[in-house]
Amino acid sequence: MNVIVCLKRVPDVAEIDLQVDASCKSIKTEGLPYVLNDWDNYALEEAIRIKEKTGGKVYALTVGKEVDEEVLRRALALGADEALRVWDPSVSEMDPYVIALLLSRTIKENEIPFDLILTGVQAQDDGYAQVGPILAELLSIPHVTLVTRLELYEKKARVKRELEGGLEEELEVELPALFTIQSGINEPRYVSILGIKRVAKKEIRVLDLGALKLDPGEVLPKIKVEELFPPPVGEGAEILKGSLDEISEKLLEIFEKGGVI
Amino acid sequence: MGKVMVLVEHRRGEIREITYEMLKKAQQLDEGVEAVLIGENLSELKEKVRPYCSKLIMVKVEGLNEFNSEPYQHILSQLLVQRKPKILLIGHSAQGMDLAPSLGAALGCGVITDVVDFGFQNGEVWAIRQVYGGKLSAKVKASSETVILTVRSGSFDPQGLLAFKGEEEEVTFPLVPFPYKRFLGFLEAPKAEVDITQADIIVSVGRGIGGPENIPLAEELAKALGGVLACSRPVVDKGWLPKDRQVGTSGKTVKPKVYIALGISGAFQHVAGMKGAQMIIAVNKDPKAPIFNVAHYGIVGDVLQVIPNLLNKLKERKK
Amino acid sequence: MQLVQRFELYACLQCGKCTGGCPVSLRTDLNIRRIMRELIFGEEEVLKKEAIWDCTTCKTCTLRCPRGLEPSEVIVALRATLVELGRVPKTVIDALEATYVHGNPWGRARQKRTDWADGIKVKDLTKGEESEGLYFVGCAPSYDPRLQRVSRSIALIMKVAGVDFGILGTSESCCGNEIRRLGEEGLFEELREQNKEKILSSGVKWIVTTSPHCLNALKNEYGLEGIRVYHYTEFFLELFEEGRLPFKNPLVQKVAYHDPCFLGKQNNIYDPPRDLLRGIPELKLLEFSRSREISLCCEGGGGRMWVEGTGRGTRNSEIRVKDAEALGVDIIATACPFCLLTLEDALKTMGLDEKLQVKDIAELLSEALGLEVER
Numbered sequence: 001m002n003v004i005v006c007l008k009r010v011p012d013v014a015e016i017d018l019q020v021d022a023s024c025k026s027i028k029t030e031g032l033p034y035v036l037n038d039w040d041n042y043a044l045e046e047a048i049r050i051k052e053k054t055g056g057k058v059y060a061l062t063v064g065k066e067v068d069e070e071v072l073r074r075a076l077a078l079g080a081d082e083a084l085r086v087w088d089p090s091v092s093e094m095d096p097y098v099i100a101l102l103l104s105r106t107i108k109e110n111e112i113p114f115d116l117i118l119t120g121v122q123a124q125d126d127g128y129a130q131v132g133p134i135l136a137e138l139l140s141i142p143h144v145t146l147v148t149r150l151e152l153y154e155k156k157a158r159v160k161r162e163l164e165g166g167l168e169e170e171l172e173v174e175l176p177a178l179f180t181i182q183s184g185i186n187e188p189r190y191v192s193i194l195g196i197k198r199v200a201k202k203e204i205r206v207l208d209l210g211a212l213k214l215d216p217g218e219v220l221p222k223i224k225v226e227e228l229f230p231p232p233v234g235e236g237a238e239i240l241k242g243s244l245d246e247i248s249e250k251l252l253e254i255f256e257k258g259g260v261i
Numbered sequence: 262m263g264k265v266m267v268l269v270e271h272r273r274g275e276i277r278e279i280t281y282e283m284l285k286k287a288q289q290l291d292e293g294v295e296a297v298l299i300g301e302n303l304s305e306l307k308e309k310v311r312p313y314c315s316k317l318i319m320v321k322v323e324g325l326n327e328f329n330s331e332p333y334q335h336i337l338s339q340l341l342v343q344r345k346p347k348i349l350l351i352g353h354s355a356q357g358m359d360l361a362p363s364l365g366a367a368l369g370c371g372v373i374t375d376v377v378d379f380g381f382q383n384g385e386v387w388a389i390r391q392v393y394g395g396k397l398s399a400k401v402k403a404s405s406e407t408v409i410l411t412v413r414s415g416s417f418d419p420q421g422l423l424a425f426k427g428e429e430e431e432v433t434f435p436l437v438p439f440p441y442k443r444f445l446g447f448l449e450a451p452k453a454e455v456d457i458t459q460a461d462i463i464v465s466v467g468r469g470i471g472g473p474e475n476i477p478l479a480e481e482l483a484k485a486l487g488g489v490l491a492c493s494r495p496v497v498d499k500g501w502l503p504k505d506r507q508v509g510t511s512g513k514t515v516k517p518k519v520y521i522a523l524g525i526s527g528a529f530q531h532v533a534g535m536k537g538a539q540m541i542i543a544v545n546k547d548p549k550a551p552i553f554n555v556a557h558y559g560i561v562g563d564v565l566q567v568i569p570n571l572l573n574k575l576k577e578r579k580k
Numbered sequence: 581m582q583l584v585q586r587f588e589l590y591a592c593l594q595c596g597k598c599t600g601g602c603p604v605s606l607r608t609d610l611n612i613r614r615i616m617r618e619l620i621f622g623e624e625e626v627l628k629k630e631a632i633w634d635c636t637t638c639k640t641c642t643l644r645c646p647r648g649l650e651p652s653e654v655i656v657a658l659r660a661t662l663v664e665l666g667r668v669p670k671t672v673i674d675a676l677e678a679t680y681v682h683g684n685p686w687g688r689a690r691q692k693r694t695d696w697a698d699g700i701k702v703k704d705l706t707k708g709e710e711s712e713g714l715y716f717v718g719c720a721p722s723y724d725p726r727l728q729r730v731s732r733s734i735a736l737i738m739k740v741a742g743v744d745f746g747i748l749g750t751s752e753s754c755c756g757n758e759i760r761r762l763g764e765e766g767l768f769e770e771l772r773e774q775n776k777e778k779i780l781s782s783g784v785k786w787i788v789t790t791s792p793h794c795l796n797a798l799k800n801e802y803g804l805e806g807i808r809v810y811h812y813t814e815f816f817l818e819l820f821e822e823g824r825l826p827f828k829n830p831l832v833q834k835v836a837y838h839d840p841c842f843l844g845k846q847n848n849i850y851d852p853p854r855d856l857l858r859g860i861p862e863l864k865l866l867e868f869s870r871s872r873e874i875s876l877c878c879e880g881g882g883g884r885m886w887v888e889g890t891g892r893g894t895r896n897s898e899i900r901v902k903d904a905e906a907l908g909v910d911i912i913a914t915a916c917p918f919c920l921l922t923l924e925d926a927l928k929t930m931g932l933d934e935k936l937q938v939k940d941i942a943e944l945l946s947e948a949l950g951l952e953v954e955r
Contacts, residue, residue, distance in 0.1 A: 011393075012681060014537045015689040018396045027397070031691065033681045078666075097366065121358075126392050126399075128374050133362035142331065142442045145359045160448065163272075163355040168448040169327075174441035184459040189666030190673045193680070193766030222371040227400045228392070237543065237559040247560055247567065248574040251542070254558060258540050259415025260462055260486055260519055261575070468928055498895070498929045510686070510886045514674055529724035529921065530885065533686045551725040 001056045001115040001152060005047040006103055006135070007075060008037040009068040010125040020228045027228065036071045039120025043181040045188040046150060047118050048078045054152065057081040059112050063099050069204050076199040077191050084110070088208040088216075095221035096130035102219070103131070104138035105212040116157070117178040121146055132180035143178040144171055148185050263347030265291040268337070269298040269310050270352045272327065273447070276309045279352035281419035283412050284313045287350060288423055290381065295346070299336055301326045311427040319431050327447075330359040331439035338367055339434060341407050348379070348386055353411035361411045371403025377416040386410070395539050455489050457506060462488025463517045465508055465535070466496055469524015469545060469564055473501040478568050479523055485575045491515065493531045509534040524564045527552025544568075583619055587654050591647050592616045598641035598651045603877035608634040609890040612641050612651045619654070623661070632658050633669060634889035637761045637882030638841035643873075655882075659763025668763075675886040676764050679771070683753040684719035685886060693750045696721065696728040699955050700735050703746030705782040711746040714784040716798060718791040719754050720917040726924070727917045731790055732953045733946035734812050738788075740949060741824040745788070748778050755789075757797035757842075762883035772802055779804065788815045790942075792843035792916045793881065799847070811843055813915050813941060817852040820859050828950040830862035834909040835944070837865065838900065838923065839875035840916030853915050853941055860948045866907055868900075876900050880918030897926035904936055912938045 011032040019028045036044070047058045060075035060083045062068055072083035086102045107114070117136070122129035129145070136143030148168060149160035156174050162182050163169055209216060240250050255261045265287040270277040280296075287294040296314040298307055303319050311317045320336050337360075341349060351357040353375045365372030373379075376388035377398075386408040392399050457463060464483040470476060476490075483490045490506060497507045508515055510530040520538035525531060527543070527550050535541070536555055543556035544564050553559045560567055584590065599605045599613040610631035618626050626632075632655060641651040662668055668676070678687035694704075696717065703709040715738065721731040738745055756771035775798075779787070786808040789795045799809035819825050837857060843849045850872050857865050870876045878897045901923060904912045914920050920940055927933040946953050 013393050013396060014687070016691060018393055020397065027393070033690065035677075035681055096362065096372075100366070124394065127390075128362075129358050130362035130365075130372060130374055133359065134366040137363040137366040143359075143363065144442070146355055158445075161355065163447075169355075170445040170448060172443045172445055177441075184456060187670060188673075190663060190668045190676060191666065192663050192764060193770055194664065195666075195766075197766060222365070222369070222405060223373050223401050223403045225399050226387070226402050228397050229400070230397055237553040237556040239553070239559045239561060244562075244566060244570040245574075247562070248571045251558075251560075251571055252574055252578060254540075254542070255486065255519075256415075258519055259413070260488075261578070495925065495929050510675065511671055511884075511888050513670075527725075528925065529686070529720065529726060533688070536687075554725060 001050055001054045002059070002113045003047040003050050003056065004059045004061060004107060004112060004114045004117045005040070005044050005075065005080070006117070006119045006131065007040045007044065007060055007062045007071040008120075008123050009034050009062070009064060009071045010037045010123055020230070024227050024229075025225050034070070036074055037120055037123050039122060039124070039181060039183055040071070041120075041188045042183050042185050043118040043120050044075055044078065045186050046181055048080070049186065050116070050152065051079060056115070059084065059114070061086070061103055061106060063087065063094070063102050072204050073196050073199055074191050076202050077195040078189070083202070083204045084207060085204055086207045086212070090209060090216040091219050093221050093224065095223045096128045097134055097222045098219055100131045100134035100138055102212065103135050105214055106207055107139065109212050115175045116152075117141075117176070119178070119180050121180045121182050129180070132178055136178035139178070141176050141178055142173050143180070144173055145180040146182045147179045148182050150179060150185070264344065265294050265348045265350065266344070266346035267294065267296045267314065267350045268352075269296050269306075270354060270356055271298070271300065271306055274302075274305065276306060277352065277354070278419065279354055279412065279414050280310065281313070281422060282414065282417040283350040283352065284310075285419050285422050286379075286412075286417045288313070288425065294425070297337070297340065299325065299333055307429065311429060312424055313422050313427075315426045316428040316430055319429060320434065321431065322434075322436060327444055328356045329439065329442060329444050330363065331442045332437070333360050334364045334367065335437050336434050337364055340432075341368060341370070346407055347381065349407060349409045351409065351411050353413045357411040361409050365409045368407070369405065370407045370409050371405040372409045372411070373401050373403055374411040375413050376410050377413050379410055455505065457489050457491045457508065458513050458515050460489040460515065461518045462486050463491045463508075463515055463519070463538075464488055464521045464523065465491040465493065465525060466502075466523045467493040467525030467531075468495040469526070470496070471524070471565060475565060476501055478565070478572075481572060482521070482568055485572060486519075488517070488519070493525050493528070522552050522556065523568065525552055526550045527555060583623060583654065583657055586657070587650060589616055589620055589649075592649055593647060595646060597644045597646060601640040601644045603638055603640065603896055604634050604636060604879065604891065607891050607893050607895070610634040612655070616649070616651055616654065627658060627662060627667075631890050632662070633672070633883075633887045634891060635882050636841070636877050636879050636884050638877040639846050640877070643845055656761055656763060659761075660765055661763070663763040669887050671886045672762055672883065675883070676759065676762065676767060679754050679759055680767060684723065685754060685758065686719060686723055688723040690750050693722045693752060694747070696723070696731045697735060697747070700732060700739070702735055704749040705746040705784070706749050706751045706778060709746055710782070711784065712744040713786040713788060714779060714782060715745045715747050716755070716787050716789045716794055717747060717752060718789060718794045718917065720921070721790040722752075724917075724921070727920065729953055730917065730920070730940040730942050733940070733942040733951070734788075734790060736951045736953060737816065737825070737942065737945055737949065740951065741819045743819070746782070746784070748775075748782070751778050755794040755797040757793040757801075758881070758883050758885070760797070760801070761881070776802060776804065779807070786810060788812050790917060792840045792847065793918070796842050796846060811847070811849055811852075811915070813843075813852040813856055814849060816945065817855055820856060825859075825945065825949060827859070827861055827948040829948050831860050831944060831948055832862045833911050834864045834866060835911045835913045836868050836904055836907055836909045837871070838868065838878070838912055838914045838919055839872055840914060840919045841875065841877050841881055843915055844875055845873050853913070856941055856945065857913060860944060863944070866909055868903055868907065870903070876903075878919045878922040880916070880922040885918055885921070895926060897922040898930050901926045901930055901932055901936060905932055910936065911944070912936065913941050913944060914938065915941050
């Protein structure tokens with residue numbers, strides 16, 4: 001079975017004091033560590049397992065600059081057959097729709113054969129959770145999000161999907177289809193540095209708007225970030241004081257605000 | 262401004278809470294708020310929504326008991342083209358995540374997902390959402406004729422929903438077959454194994470819990486909050502909990518929305534396994550416990566006193 | 581090359597001295613003697629053994645082998661094969677990936693690597709400052725609040741003694757000692773390259789490390805020609821003998837020193853820590869019966885801070901703290917951050933944390949010198 005997997009390189013911001021840059025629309029990225037988006041890691045592992053089980057090819061795609069090729073190298077080191085990157089400096093602003101459009105054109109113009117497309121449920125930086133379903137819509141294929149288990153048959157797939165409160169649902173989908181993969185579906189294997197070095201010379205095809213037969217005017221975002229700002233929170237561990245009752249009341253408030261109860 | 266339309270979210274004959282949260286906010290923005298209810302058996306469901314909107318649009322579809330994004334998308338596409346609401350609200354839930362982006366793409370609408378607040382200004386819809394794991398917030402705008410928003414659960418308080426006109430309107434759409442995406446059924450979560458790495462809410466105990474006889478207390482708290490029980494290594498070493506509950510460098514790494522650390526000192530190897538939690542609340546007798554360096558909220562006190570009190574308050578609240 | 585040829589496994593006469601001295605042989609499924617023989621019949625079956633991850637790379641087996649074979653290196657080679665195959669425990673994956681992304685196996689932000697030095701003015705050799713020597717802090721002593729007391733002590737002691745030193749600041753990356761022993765040779769080489777480049781361009785003549793693990797890597801595996809690498813206890817002994825450590829406060833404590841594997845049996849540094857402790861006024865130094873070459877491995881090395889294999893029952897660290905209780909000491913002194921963490925954990929598990937303490941020698945020295953270590 002041929003699988004396309006879409007990957008995104010994102011900053012790992014745990015413990016980092018994020019700062020908004022001068023434009024107020026993005027963050028200062030200097031010195032930030034970058035990783036493959038956690039959900040995409042699971043999707044990539046799933047794609048490789050499908051290849052190991054059924055044969056076929058894995059195509060790894062990303063929308064990004066040269067430095068984002070790191071995630072494609074990881075895919076190649078794991079056994080992906082081809083890697084493609086899409087980028088054009090004339091695309092000034094991207095939103096999930098633009099990304100999905102670029103991906104869909106990449107697939108169409110290069111006539112990449114596929115039985116499945118896998119993406120992560122969402123990206124750990126902006127968390128929109130939109131690229132997958134939009135891509136499916138643009139390619140006119142069915143999609144299922146939040147997939148926790150994927151069973152493949154010749155022309156269809158049976159999937160488990162995560163709902164709320166521990167509940168799941170089961171669906172049957174005809175292939176080709178797109179699935180957004182939930183974390184925990186598998187245990188991603190380790191990719192060693194030597195493994196990545198071994199694929200350093202493998203070709204990564206880079207495509208621009210011309211290669212995708214797109215005009216910059218067609219590639220416009222549907223939503224725009226106007227401003228990034230820090231949420232209003234106090235510094236450090238706020239020690240809750242007072243009687244046991246008062247503390248409990250405060251905790252309940254905190255839980256409510258956090259959407260816990 | 263134009264209409265606000267709310268998609269009613271229901272499952273197994275129950276209206277899901279997010280529906281009321283959305284209706285509450287919608288009521289504040291639009292006196293003519295409309296709700297859309299799609300499904301097979303609507304007679305009971307409709308009474309739970311109708312009183313809170315100006316108009317309830319009921320789309321009865323034979324055989325469509327439970328949610329499926331294909332028919333929903335088909336129906337809503339036509340409805341949106343006909344009615345042209347300014348905003349369509351869908352819950353940012355499993356249903357919403359499956360439906361909203363593709364629906365928007367099909368219609369060319371702007372879709373802003375996982376919003377915690379929204380409004381309308383200068384001809385544009387604006388929404389606030391969290392990014393980078395909640396470290397920053399973003400104000401996002403869309404100017405398409407109709408804007409679809411998926412609303413994060415817990416953003417709006419459904420208390421104080423106003424009584425509205427509650428007109429009913431039945432509409433039918435010819436059923437388009439969708440054999441390519443078939444809903445088969447629900448599956449309850451298996452009770453046996455718990456994967457703490459996938460939990461959103463974790464109550465974690467350390468040596469400060471005192472002894473195995475106190476673990477049920479922490480377990481109760483976890484249950485009350487809809488979370489799972491985890492622990493630090495000393496608890497596993499002592500045999501109070503099994504290894505699959507251990508958080509830390511030689512155990513599991515967790516990234517929950519909420520991590521409640523009870524009687525955990527915050528030893529390095531433990532913190533490394535949970536520092537990615539979005540909100541950390543720590544209870545410890547020692548005001549100098551290192552856990553307070555990474556926690557967002559701290560309580561200096563006895564776990565065995567704080568938790569029972571909290572549990573009581575939680576029980577009271579449920580009533 | 582096949583492991584059989586590479587490690588001359590046919591020369592093994594199965595005497596059992598390796599397993600006989602192995603600190604985890606009694607509490608895990610690791611039987612290194614068997615592995616040395618079973619590899620002759622094929623690697624695949626041996627690679628399935630979960631016990632491969634129990635090894636602490638204390639090197640007792642290699643040091644005892646009458647044939648000069650290297651069983652501990654065989655374990656590392658097996659781990660390297662598993663790493664290339666991607667068949668590695670999840671916690672090890674996390675540690676290795678964290679090291680690649682953040683420069684330390686704990687996954688802590690690189691930006692915060694110098695937070696330990698808050699309030700202490702230390703030269704940053706990557707920002708144009710120069711000094712005679714380098715204090716290579718290490719990952720755990722940089723980030724862990726408990727161990728920051730050790731790194732702060734070391735820095736303050738050097739300042740009080742008038743030592744000219746600097747640090748690599750946030751450019752310091754993991755020394756890679758544990759990374760190599762977890763089998764990630766490629767990552768070790770990357771780390772070595774990164775650190776070497778910074779060390780050589782700083783022009784320092786000597787390096788002092790907090791951890792015996794960093795000592796081992798920098799001294800024995802980095803190829804730093806012409807640069808002398810010290811463990812801080814060796815360096816501080818020289819300072820003491822030159823009269824540059826004026827102890828003010830007597831420490832009326834009974835102390836037993838626990839020899840870390842990477843300092844003692846692997847790098848033959850047994851006396852400097854003891855001489856320093858004896859130098860502290862009023863301190864009474866006692867000896868564990870299992871000390872020096874036969875010191876009981878705390879199970880913190882060889883990547884064991886991030887992985888457990890098949891271990892069950894009482895940990896060595898728990899046995900050790902019981903030894904200390906029986907010996908009647910107040911303090912277990914050590915000179916390794918991993919020993920400190922594992923022994924302190926054991927104190928808690930055994931309920932002895934009210935009775936005994938674990939302290940790094942640097943902490944005892946700074947107490948005796950009357951230095952204010954807390955921020």
